[in-house]
Amino acid sequence: MWAELLPVGRSAASGGYRRFAWNSADAECRSWFEQQARDRGLHYELDRNCNQWAWLGDPAGEGAVVTGSHLDSVPDGGAFDGPLGVVSSFAALDELRARGTGLARPLAIVNFGDEEGARFGVACIGSRLTAGVLAKEQAYELRDADGVRLPDAMERAGQDPTAIGADGDRLARIGAFVELHVEQGRYLTEEHPVGVASAIWPHGRWRFDFRGEANHAGTTRIEDRRDPMLTYANTVLAARKKAKLAGALATFGKVAVEPNGTNAIASLVRGWLDSRAADEATLTALVEEIGRAAAERGERDGVEVGLTRESYTPVVDFDGPLRDRLAARLGGVPVLPTGAGHDAGILASAVPTAMLFVRNPSGVSHSPAEHAEPADCLAGVAALADVLEDLACQ
Numbered sequence: 045m046w047a048e049l050l051p052v053g054r055s056a057a058s059g060g061y062r063r064f065a066w067n068s069a070d071a072e073c074r075s076w077f078e079q080q081a082r083d084r085g086l087h088y089e090l091d092r093n094c095n096q097w098a099w100l101g102d103p104a105g106e107g108a109v110v111t112g113s114h115l116d117s118v119p120d121g122g123a124f125d126g127p128l129g130v131v132s133s134f135a136a137l138d139e140l141r142a143r144g145t146g147l148a149r150p151l152a153i154v155n156f157g158d159e160e161g162a163r164f165g166v167a168c169i170g171s172r173l174t175a176g177v178l179a180k181e182q183a184y185e186l187r188d189a190d191g192v193r194l195p196d197a198m199e200r201a202g203q204d205p206t207a208i209g210a211d212g213d214r215l216a217r218i219g220a221f222v223e224l225h226v227e228q229g230r231y232l233t234e235e236h237p238v239g240v241a242s243a244i245w246p247h248g249r250w251r252f253d254f255r256g257e258a259n260h261a262g263t264t265r266i267e268d269r270r271d272p273m274l275t276y277a278n279t280v281l282a283a284r285k286k287a288k289l290a291g292a293l294a295t296f297g298k299v300a301v302e303p304n305g306t307n308a309i310a311s312l313v314r315g316w317l318d319s320r321a322a323d324e325a326t327l328t329a330l331v332e333e334i335g336r337a338a339a340e341r342g343e344r345d346g347v348e349v350g351l352t353r354e355s356y357t358p359v360v361d362f363d364g365p366l367r368d369r370l371a372a373r374l375g376g377v378p379v380l381p382t383g384a385g386h387d388a389g390i391l392a393s394a395v396p397t398a399m400l401f402v403r404n405p406s407g408v409s410h411s412p413a414e415h416a417e418p419a420d421c422l423a424g425v426a427a428l429a430d431v432l433e434d435l436a437c438q
Contacts, residue, residue, distance in 0.1 A: 060120030101150030114159035122414025176210030230407030
């Protein structure tokens, strides 16, 4: 399975992946998922938000145990973030069948759509729609960098966007959701290649609009300029400094410039801030401080500064009894928090949810250098199979 997925959406130039929502690579990944389901004789279905499901047992049954993750990527992302969870889910099911394990409740594998938010700027769109965190009207307003609306992109990919929205009936039938994911840090050890998540830090994305005045780079005096690039650059540095002082994280990883000419002073710079902290009060205060720093510098530069929150996920504490049950079943593995967002975090408000992490020896993620050792991945499959057996077969 892993070998089949590796070439899909991979850039020859960077070695990273460009599996974005509703593009050709995404379609190929979705076809792969459907084929895996059908090869195993599972009931395959597409829900109202175009998330993919593969069922063993009655999809209408109560108390279902669900596992899975996502198959899309960030721009030039790695091979493991998302796909490891989906591949491991199918492999864990194969392991349960090899053990001759009988199910006491339905078991499903899911591929949530557009988890990374690389195309439309909002992470976990598939699970957010399902949980009612993202309204249909909001989703319809989302556009990619080329101005294509989310529903139009879905239609072009052969999907129906008219029914998207909260799917409470489906969530009510789920007794537990367990997502396996590659570790996005470097805390697990060779002795403990698998861990259990305790919580997800609160995090969000904010768009800064720096509006100045376009002018000629070669003829405009320095004192006459209203250059938004200066304000943007200062804000990037301020964000780094203030995040370090707060013990939090702040990253400007995406920028758009107009008119984007080498010999032109910009009229508009848009920068997107990703910020995360251990608690919501720290995160709120940090973003406010970065906003104030931007406004103060903008006043000096003659630049107008606008700040818009595009998405936000509050702190997620995973279901305590489920978390403890998994840790005990796996023999007291490490329990650790994460600063990364996941579909499991979105569903946690509606469904008992837990996560397993598989060791990442480099700690690198969202990069072509992302890696997990085969032995650790197999340990993750075995751990997931043990957990599913405990949850779905008793």
